[in-house]
Amino acid sequence: MPVDSVWPIAGAEGVARAFEDAAGRLETVDGELTFDLSGVRKVDVAGLRAMSALAAKAADGKVKIALKGVNVDVYKALKLVGLTTAFLFPV
Amino acid sequence: MADHAPLSEDRIAYLEGLVSQARTAAAVFSQYTQDDVDRIVKPMVLAGLEQAQYLASLAIEETRLGVLEDKAIKNMVATEFVYNYVKDKRTVGVINEFPERGILEIAEPIGVIFSVLPVTNPTSTALFKCIMAIKTRNTAIFGPHPRAAKCCAEAVRIMYETAVKNGAPEGVFTCLDTPTIEDNRYLMHHKDVRLIDATGGPGAVKAAYSSGKPAMGVGAGNTPVYLEKSADVDMAVVDIITSKTFDNGTICASEQTVVIDDGIYDATLEKFAELGAHICNPEEAAILSQTVIDPETGFMRPIAVGQAAATIAQYIGLKVKPGTKLLIAPIAGVGRGHPLSVEKLFPVLAVYRARSREEAFKTCVDVNHLGGIGHTAVVFSSNEEVIRKFGEVMNAGRIIVNSPGSIGALGGVYNDMVPTFSFGCGTGGGNSTMDNVNIYHYLNVKRVARRTQAHMWFRVPNQIYFNMNAIENIRQFPSRSTMIITNPPLERLGHVDTVRRYLPPDTAVHVLVIPDAEPEAKVVREGVEALNAYKVDQIIALGGGSVIDAAKIMKLQYEAPSADLEELAAPFLDIRKRVVQYPTEKVHHARLIAAATTSGTGSEVTPFAVLIDKEAGRKITLADYSLTPDVAIVDPQFVMTMPKGLTADTGIDCLVHALEAGVSIHSSPYTEANAMQAIRLTFRYLPTAYAQPDNVEARSMMHNAACIAALAFSNASVGVNHALAHAFGARFGVPHGRANALMLPHVIAYNASVPSKFMPSPNQRAYVAHKKYALIADLLGLGGETVEEKVNHLIAAVEALLDRLDVPRSIADLGIAREEFQQALPGLAKVAFDDPSWRSNPRMPLATELVELFERAWHGRRAGGQ
Ligand SMILES: NC(=O)c1ccc[n+]([C@@H]2O[C@H](COP(=O)([O-])OP(=O)(O)OC[C@H]3O[C@@H](n4cnc5c(N)ncnc54)[C@H](O)[C@@H]3O)[C@@H](O)[C@H]2O)c1
Ligand SMILES: [Fe+2]
Numbered sequence: 001m002p003v004d005s006v007w008p009i010a011g012a013e014g015v016a017r018a019f020e021d022a023a024g025r026l027e028t029v030d031g032e033l034t035f036d037l038s039g040v041r042k043v044d045v046a047g048l049r050a051m052s053a054l055a056a057k058a059a060d061g062k063v064k065i066a067l068k069g070v071n072v073d074v075y076k077a078l079k080l081v082g083l084t085t086a087f088l089f090p091v
Numbered sequence: 092m093a094d095h096a097p098l099s100e101d102r103i104a105y106l107e108g109l110v111s112q113a114r115t116a117a118a119v120f121s122q123y124t125q126d127d128v129d130r131i132v133k134p135m136v137l138a139g140l141e142q143a144q145y146l147a148s149l150a151i152e153e154t155r156l157g158v159l160e161d162k163a164i165k166n167m168v169a170t171e172f173v174y175n176y177v178k179d180k181r182t183v184g185v186i187n188e189f190p191e192r193g194i195l196e197i198a199e200p201i202g203v204i205f206s207v208l209p210v211t212n213p214t215s216t217a218l219f220k221c222i223m224a225i226k227t228r229n230t231a232i233f234g235p236h237p238r239a240a241k242c243c244a245e246a247v248r249i250m251y252e253t254a255v256k257n258g259a260p261e262g263v264f265t266c267l268d269t270p271t272i273e274d275n276r277y278l279m280h281h282k283d284v285r286l287i288d289a290t291g292g293p294g295a296v297k298a299a300y301s302s303g304k305p306a307m308g309v310g311a312g313n314t315p316v317y318l319e320k321s322a323d324v325d326m327a328v329v330d331i332i333t334s335k336t337f338d339n340g341t342i343c344a345s346e347q348t349v350v351i352d353d354g355i356y357d358a359t360l361e362k363f364a365e366l367g368a369h370i371c372n373p374e375e376a377a378i379l380s381q382t383v384i385d386p387e388t389g390f391m392r393p394i395a396v397g398q399a400a401a402t403i404a405q406y407i408g409l410k411v412k413p414g415t416k417l418l419i420a421p422i423a424g425v426g427r428g429h430p431l432s433v434e435k436l437f438p439v440l441a442v443y444r445a446r447s448r449e450e451a452f453k454t455c456v457d458v459n460h461l462g463g464i465g466h467t468a469v470v471f472s473s474n475e476e477v478i479r480k481f482g483e484v485m486n487a488g489r490i491i492v493n494s495p496g497s498i499g500a501l502g503g504v505y506n507d508m509v510p511t512f513s514f515g516c517g518t519g520g521g522n523s524t525m526d527n528v529n530i531y532h533y534l535n536v537k538r539v540a541r542r543t544q545a546h547m548w549f550r551v552p553n554q555i556y557f558n559m560n561a562i563e564n565i566r567q568f569p570s571r572s573t574m575i576i577t578n579p580p581l582e583r584l585g586h587v588d589t590v591r592r593y594l595p596p597d598t599a600v601h602v603l604v605i606p607d608a609e610p611e612a613k614v615v616r617e618g619v620e621a622l623n624a625y626k627v628d629q630i631i632a633l634g635g636g637s638v639i640d641a642a643k644i645m646k647l648q649y650e651a652p653s654a655d656l657e658e659l660a661a662p663f664l665d666i667r668k669r670v671v672q673y674p675t676e677k678v679h680h681a682r683l684i685a686a687a688t689t690s691g692t693g694s695e696v697t698p699f700a701v702l703i704d705k706e707a708g709r710k711i712t713l714a715d716y717s718l719t720p721d722v723a724i725v726d727p728q729f730v731m732t733m734p735k736g737l738t739a740d741t742g743i744d745c746l747v748h749a750l751e752a753g754v755s756i757h758s759s760p761y762t763e764a765n766a767m768q769a770i771r772l773t774f775r776y777l778p779t780a781y782a783q784p785d786n787v788e789a790r791s792m793m794h795n796a797a798c799i800a801a802l803a804f805s806n807a808s809v810g811v812n813h814a815l816a817h818a819f820g821a822r823f824g825v826p827h828g829r830a831n832a833l834m835l836p837h838v839i840a841y842n843a844s845v846p847s848k849f850m851p852s853p854n855q856r857a858y859v860a861h862k863k864y865a866l867i868a869d870l871l872g873l874g875g876e877t878v879e880e881k882v883n884h885l886i887a888a889v890e891a892l893l894d895r896l897d898v899p900r901s902i903a904d905l906g907i908a909r910e911e912f913q914q915a916l917p918g919l920a921k922v923a924f925d926d927p928s929w930r931s932n933p934r935m936p937l938a939t940e941l942v943e944l945f946e947r948a949w950h951g952r953r954a955g956g957q
Contacts, residue, residue, distance in 0.1 A: 042122040045261040048115050073122045080118035080202070 010039040015047030023054045029063050038069025055086035066090050098273050106277050112262035113203040113230040114283045119260040120228045125183040131225050131257045138253040139170035139218045146214040149242035154210050156397020161338035165215035172503040172510040173222055177530055182227050193541035198534045200228040202285040205278045209291045211341035213239035214246040216290055216512040221250035227533040233266040234275050290513045309513045310520035312343040313434040313463025314496050315455040320352040322471035328362040334495030336416050339397045340437045344467040344500030348432055348441040348458045350451045356444045368417040376420035382407045384430040391435050400438040425457035459485055465516030469496040488515055488525035502527050549761040550716050551802050552696050557725035565593050570629035572599045576642045577633040578607040584732050601625050609703045610641035618645040629682045636692030639685045643700040643718045650677040660711045673715040685720035688729040690793040691741025693801020695723040725798045727791040739896040740828030742777040745797040747831040751810035752803035754860040755931040756852035762807035769800035774871055778895045810932035812838040818922035832898045836886050837947040843882040846934035860933035901951020
């Protein structure tokens with residue numbers, strides 16, 4: 001996996017933008033798409049919606065989406081909306 | 092389902108959208124801190140206060156019931172009073188800490204709540220529930236009563252906009268636009284709705300509970316009021332009028348029937364009339380009841396709900412004075428035959444003349460049970476006894492004393508109850524709670540429970556005298572009348588005379604010689620008679636375990652004649668939590684001095700006593716620290732006469748006590764110190780005491796060892812070795828020590844290996860027995876490098892000791908036939924399994940393992956260990 005395909009995200013507001021962006025370019029991605037969420041303390045409604053939309057778009061399995069550096073509070077929020085199975089969480 | 096119109100696809104999509112939005116918001120909300128939440132709540136409360144009048148007017152306009160001013164007050168209570176209650180409460184993260192109990196309480200939000208709003212208190216309930224939801228990080232979808240949809244939606248909008256502006260997640264509240272019963276059903280059954288909070292009529296509440304979801308439904312009321320003769324009537328009348336006319340009686344906690352003591356009845360009605368109530372004559376009352384109560388159903392007519400007294404009077408053609416606040420109708424009973432005795436959510440009040448307190452209470456019970464179970468009841472009285480009795484007989488979550496029922500039940504205004512707009516009615520009202528519903532019903536409270544160390548103890552007699560001639564010490568104890576209890580062989584050996592010599596000259600001395608056998612109930616009974624006959628104030632038990640045990644039980648029954656031995660022998664798991672308590676009230680007091688003549692049981696210091704019930708063929712074991720002798724005498728002069736067999740048997744018993752207490756799950760540093768020393772002394776002195784019965788030093792040290800081992804097992808208990816020995820000894824008539832010897836090497840090996848089942852043992856790590864045995868091996872200087880080697884050396888040393896004592900080393904050695912043993916085996920295992928001794932064993936024995944241990948004892952020797 002080339003390093004430049006890791007998308008670092010800063011702050012709650014950055015999440016929605018990054019995932020919406022990615023959704024727009026999903027066709028161009030090959031294999032795996034990785035987001036680095038280590039700079040994200042909490043995720044907001046827009047962010048969760050964007051993540052959910054991207055997950056739905058990638059549901060055919062051609063592109064795997066990995067979330068790096070997700071803190072446990074954000075992980076639990078993803079769990080509450082049933083999104084943890086839609087992403088990979090590399091350790 | 093079939094009897095309801097199906098929802099359109101569009102409607103389903105709309106409802107799904109609401110849930111999805113609420114679920115996402117709940118997920119986001121779960122990340123918020125207490126500060127985040129508190130920063131949102133305050134501006135919401137201020138917005139609610141600011142809009143209180145406006146929302147009240149919307150409610151009046153839409154529902155056409157209630158009183159504007161009162162609705163505004165309700166909106167203010169729902170915001171200001173609720174805020175006052177919640178503002179400093181922790182609802183996020185750790186909400187409570189109990190360090191002394193090792194407990195932390197942590198809040199977990201619920202998620203999406205579907206919340207039904209009533210027509211009677213629409214905006215106030217909406218404000219209240221919005222504040223509760225935010226304070227607890229929950230999201231809510233509101234389903235208002237169709238006749239209050241607009242005002243509720245507006246209240247929710249105001250709360251929502253303020254909340255989101257101050258940081259709440261988008262979608263935290265939504266309100267159904269055109270609510271229908273079908274919408275409610277759909278949402279109540281939705282998998283992502285986590286709780287239903289139904290404040291509304293019986294239909295909504297029933298639907299909520301039928302959904303199969305966790306639900307809070309709060310029920311209808313029918314508030315009885317007892318106006319007792321000691322009451323302040325002036326105050327009571329004002330309070331009742333205030334309450335019953337508040338928002339035109341729409342609060343379901345408001346007064347419905349006032350039961351008035353005969354002596355103050357007329358004066359009370361006069362007062363009511365003076366302050367603006369119209370007292371109906373019988374004809375008027377009849378018309379009233381026919382019009383406001385539906386004769387078909389027996390319930391109030393919705394058209395009257397929330398209407399003013401004057402409006403109702405006009406409607407039924409009743410002539411009343413201008414400004415009439417309340418219509419009062421006397422009733423002669425409660426039930427279907429007396430229509431006005433039911434709930435009336437409008438300013439119509441029934442009154443009942445009670446000829447006695449008894450009749451008053453019964454009438455209030457009748458009203459309470461006529462559709463108002465669990466809700467609210469009111470009493471006016473200055474008689475504390477009346478108030479308490481009323482509280483006992485009313486089944487009501489809120490029993491309001493000397494104050495208005497409706498405003499009183501809301502909490503926080505007239506009393507210190509929790510402010511609410513949802514009154515739980517308990518199971519009687521078909522509800523899951525009887526509380527004033529509040530933030531704690533909107534939280535899952537998780538408890539983090541740390542491992543706590545149970546308090547332990549080390550309880551022994553406070554006086555133990557030991558070494559040669561220790562018996563001399565009895566001189567110091569004043570006594571008018573002393574009973575020496577012993578048995579025939581010991582009397583013959585002259586030990587009683589020795590004791591007598593040291594008793595003060597002014598003590599009257601009596602001797603009770605009991606049969607040479609384990610104590611029986613009959614012997615104890617006769618002994619107690621003798622103690623009574625001589626008004627004994629001191630008992631000296633001179634003998635082995637049998638005599639000392641007999642004396643302990645005699646003392647118990649002499650001091651507390653009502654003590655029931657059967658009951659006192661009831662099983663228990665933890666002596667501090669036992670169900671049966673030993674008597675503390677005593678009719679006599681007698682000092683018990685135990686002078687041991689064997690070196691094994693240690694009964695002179697233990698809190699145990701064993702009684703044989705020959706008829707039932709069983710032993711009754713009594714255990715309580717109150718049985719412990721007051722003074723123990725460990726004087727070796729009494730054991731010099733022990734025959735060799737008894738020396739061996741009792742010496743082995745002593746060793747097993749120490750080894751089992753040493754590895755017991757109830758052991759402590761205190762018991763371990765004693766156990767270790769007893770083991771060391773036994774290994775060192777038992778062979779000599781056995782081989783050279785006249786060796787004073789060996790006898791003396793073994794006598795100490797038995798007592799010291801008993802100090803350990805009195806507090807740490809014994810183990811599976813005793814369970815096996817009890818079962819085997821009883822079945823084959825083998826002395827206790829010998830039976831113990833057969834099991835001992837196998838039990839050590841068993842306890843030292845990894846348990847197939849661990850024993851719950853909060854005070855220690857579950858699996859340390861092997862290390863403790865290794866420590867004992869080190870103490871005895873047995874050598875070995877690894878724990879396993881050391882354990883094997885200990886087993887070998889135990890076997891060598893047993894060999895030197897000439898005791899049988901296998902069940903086969905006892906001359907028991909294999910077939911007989913095999914036949915007995917299932918029964919033996921069962922009895923051993925039922926024996927309480929193993930409950931302190933470090934390894935929890937499986938029934939199959941008990942069989943296996945008996946089998947090993949059959950074969951005997953561990954062939955040099957394993
Ligand atoms: N209370 C406890 O803590 C406790 C613990 C274990 C066992 N017990 C009970 O103790 C009893 C067994 O007690 P024990 O082992 O001391 O035996 P024991 O008291 O039954 O005495 C055994 C025999 O030895 C005789 N004897 C005692 N001392 C003697 C002496 N110095 N010289 C010559 N003969 C002597 C007795 O007269 C008796 O015949 C059983 O009833 C058992 O249930 C009690
Ligand atoms: Fe014993």
